[in-house]
Amino acid sequence: MFSAEAKKQIPDILKRYPIKASAMLPLLNLAQEEEGWVSEDSMREIAKLLDLTPPKVYEVATFYTMLNLKPIGRFHLQVCKSLMCALVGSDTLIQWIDQELGIKPGETTEDGMFTLSTVECLASCGTAPMMQVNDDYFERLTHEKVRQVFEDLRTTGKCSLATGPFRWPEPEVVVLMAAFEKVLLKNMDMPGYSGSLKDYEKAGGYQAIRTVLGKMKPDDLIDIVKKSGLRGRGGAGFPTGVKWGFIPKDHPGPKYLCCNADESEPGTFKDRQLMERDPHQVLEGIILCCYAIGAHTSYIYIRGEFILGAKLLEKALAEACEAGYLGKNILGSGFDLDVYVHRGAGAYICGEETALLESLEGKRGKPRTKPPFPAISGLYGKPTVINNVETLANIPYIVNRGPEWFMSIGSSPKSPGTRVFSLSGHIAQPGNYEVPMGITMREMLEDYGGGMRDGKKLKAIIPGGASAAFLTEEHLDVKLDFEGIAEAGSMLGSGAITFMNEDTCMVWAAERLLEFFHHESCGKCTPCREGSMWLLQILHRMEAGHGKHEDLDLLLRLCGNIEGQTVCAFGDAEIAPITSTLKHFRHEYEAHIRDGCCPFRGQPAELVGAGTSHGH
Ligand SMILES: Cc1cc2nc3c(=O)[nH]c(=O)nc-3n(C[C@H](O)[C@H](O)[C@H](O)COP(=O)(O)O)c2cc1C
Ligand code: SF4
Numbered sequence: 001m002f003s004a005e006a007k008k009q010i011p012d013i014l015k016r017y018p019i020k021a022s023a024m025l026p027l028l029n030l031a032q033e034e035e036g037w038v039s040e041d042s043m044r045e046i047a048k049l050l051d052l053t054p055p056k057v058y059e060v061a062t063f064y065t066m067l068n069l070k071p072i073g074r075f076h077l078q079v080c081k082s083l084m085c086a087l088v089g090s091d092t093l094i095q096w097i098d099q100e101l102g103i104k105p106g107e108t109t110e111d112g113m114f115t116l117s118t119v120e121c122l123a124s125c126g127t128a129p130m131m132q133v134n135d136d137y138f139e140r141l142t143h144e145k146v147r148q149v150f151e152d153l154r155t156t157g158k159c160s161l162a163t164g165p166f167r168w169p170e171p172e173v174v175v176l177m178a179a180f181e182k183v184l185l186k187n188m189d190m191p192g193y194s195g196s197l198k199d200y201e202k203a204g205g206y207q208a209i210r211t212v213l214g215k216m217k218p219d220d221l222i223d224i225v226k227k228s229g230l231r232g233r234g235g236a237g238f239p240t241g242v243k244w245g246f247i248p249k250d251h252p253g254p255k256y257l258c259c260n261a262d263e264s265e266p267g268t269f270k271d272r273q274l275m276e277r278d279p280h281q282v283l284e285g286i287i288l289c290c291y292a293i294g295a296h297t298s299y300i301y302i303r304g305e306f307i308l309g310a311k312l313l314e315k316a317l318a319e320a321c322e323a324g325y326l327g328k329n330i331l332g333s334g335f336d337l338d339v340y341v342h343r344g345a346g347a348y349i350c351g352e353e354t355a356l357l358e359s360l361e362g363k364r365g366k367p368r369t370k371p372p373f374p375a376i377s378g379l380y381g382k383p384t385v386i387n388n389v390e391t392l393a394n395i396p397y398i399v400n401r402g403p404e405w406f407m408s409i410g411s412s413p414k415s416p417g418t419r420v421f422s423l424s425g426h427i428a429q430p431g432n433y434e435v436p437m438g439i440t441m442r443e444m445l446e447d448y449g450g451g452m453r454d455g456k457k458l459k460a461i462i463p464g465g466a467s468a469a470f471l472t473e474e475h476l477d478v479k480l481d482f483e484g485i486a487e488a489g490s491m492l493g494s495g496a497i498t499f500m501n502e503d504t505c506m507v508w509a510a511e512r513l514l515e516f517f518h519h520e521s522c523g524k525c526t527p528c529r530e531g532s533m534w535l536l537q538i539l540h541r542m543e544a545g546h547g548k549h550e551d552l553d554l555l556l557r558l559c560g561n562i563e564g565q566t567v568c569a570f571g572d573a574e575i576a577p578i579t580s581t582l583k584h585f586r587h588e589y590e591a592h593i594r595d596g597c598c599p600f601r602g603q604p605a606e607l608v609g610a611g612t613s614h615g616h
């Protein structure tokens with residue numbers, strides 16, 4: 001039940017949306033903030049506030065993994081166990097927690113202080129092993145640090161080891177090849193840069209909207225973005241200006257921009273840094289896009305776990321409103337714009353653009369069939385652009401420095417510009433690095449990532465987040481741009497590169513990724529929902545040493561029955577780890593079957609059931 005204090009916030013929340021149901025996640029999140037979980041009473045109260053039935057609220061609440069539907073301990077320890085964290089010790093972290101607190105995943109300490117859960121990627125993959133405790137992230141954990149976190153939480157309820165605004169690597173990390181100019185990570189390199197409005201303005205921020213608003217025709221701005229060749233940084237690489245041009249000009253009703261800040265593709269943690277360290281450059285990009293497409297309302301859909309990121313964006317929005325960069329008649333241009341932060345509640349699929357729209361409308365985040373595309377029928381059935389955080393952050397610079405400047409960087413004309421790559425895995429210097437597109441994978445690994453850790457040999461690379469097919473060390477001279485990676489048989493995707501060493505079992509790696517995909521399948525299509533479960537069960541069997549020769553063909557047949565048969569691209573993504581490891585590392589699968597155990601662990605393991613995925 002909402003307290004008097006929380007009740008005061010509710011009218012403001014409802015005002016942000018044209019339909020009441022959109023306040024569903026904000027209210028569910030608010031209920032959880034108040035009580036630590038979402039009770040049936042809270043769901044009834046929310047149903048009343050939104051003119052819905054309680055089962056409707058329950059239906060939505062059960063979809064999102066962050067919402068606790070039963071009481072839990074005072075501190076909720078959530079350990080990411082997705083592949084990139086598992087490579088560098090998340091399983092050991094779970095053991096340390098057990099040693100310190102005597103709890104396993106799903107359990108609560110007897111005093112009710114701590115509950116431990118394992119979760120999927122939290123966009124902290126380069127700073128693993130990590131855990132989220134209530135609102136805070138704790139990263140690069142050691143056994144010593146874990147002890148201190150628990151000690152501090154027990155005694156004071158807080159711990160100073162929590163990560164502040166995210167930045168990794170630290171500025172002092174030396175990279176060999178830094179002879180070009182950074183764009184998106186440039187401001188935050190300046191000593192003392194805080195990401196405040198003042199600092200952003202000092203660095204030349206909000207000049208682009210002065211050039212454009214009321215002075216340039218919206219179509220001319222779209223032309224500039226088209227000419228720059230900018231392609232979306234969220235995954236698919238669609239040309240941004242072309243996407244904006246699809247919005248009907250004569251549409252009489254509202255149009256929308258949704259900034260996709262869901263960042264949940266395992267391996268990816270760059271949007272987090274952009275939003276927490278330099279939020280105004282993202283906001284300026286949002287204002288410019290809205291002006292170009294004629295939108296007067298924009299929502300930043302940010303993943304629920306980014307509680308600090310959401311607060312910092314809210315702060316930046318307040319500063320921008322105060323300065324007259326948002327709201328009515330911006331800078332006297334006659335252009336009005338309201339921007340709101342909308343927090344998700346834990347569901348990878350809400351990064352898919354139409355699932356994001358469903359979620360924003362207060363429903364379960366299940367992708368829509370396309371067409372119609374969002375440009376024609378998007379949020380509330382209105383023309384809508386969805387763009388990634390990094391895509392939008394590029395726009396002010398394209399306006400200030402011209403499309404030719406942007407086109408001159410990187411792999412022109414098809415993949416121009418810089419890209420912020422998130423590096424993770426068995427390398428010396430994981431972190432976010434901004435480079436011109438088109439440098440080679442080898443340069444990325446050696447000059448930025450600092451090479452493989454502990455003198456080990458490289459075995460496999462995932463070049464674009466969990467959804468991208470595995471590559472091998474033979475692909476080190478491939479260019480890091482959309483075309484180069486596609487020619488090599490994978491995809492640039494979200495710009496997340498994971499390097500794995502010679503000791504990594506490829507069957508285990510595929511199994512870990514399938515655990516993620518099985519958990520995150522929204523359940524709408526049978527091939528994806530059921531197929532992910534069967535694929536995972538076979539991989540479990542194989543990794544446990546009980547694989548059969550027929551399993552290899554069976555895996556490929558199952559993958560073939562999923563490929564191209566699903567509503568969204570998730571289906572194709574979930575088979576990529578299997579088809580690509582079978583292509584490059586078939587001998588490892590065969591060794592598991594022949595030896596009756598995982599050759600990297602050397603002993604048969606117990607068979608574990610695949611469980612059921614959430615949300616269906
Ligand atoms: C399963 C799935 C998950 C996705 N997750 C994200 C995400 O977390 N962030 C993102 O920006 N795009 C994500 N995308 C891509 C979006 O659907 C969409 O293409 C993108 O937000 C468009 O923005 P862009 O053109 O600026 O890249 C995902 C796509 C799929 C199929
Ligand atoms: S492919 Fe999977 S995630 Fe996508 S709509 Fe179908 S069931 Fe949902």
Ligand code: FES
Pocket residue numbers: 080081082083084085086120121122123124125128266267268
């Ligand atoms: S935070 Fe663990 S894989 Fe991303």
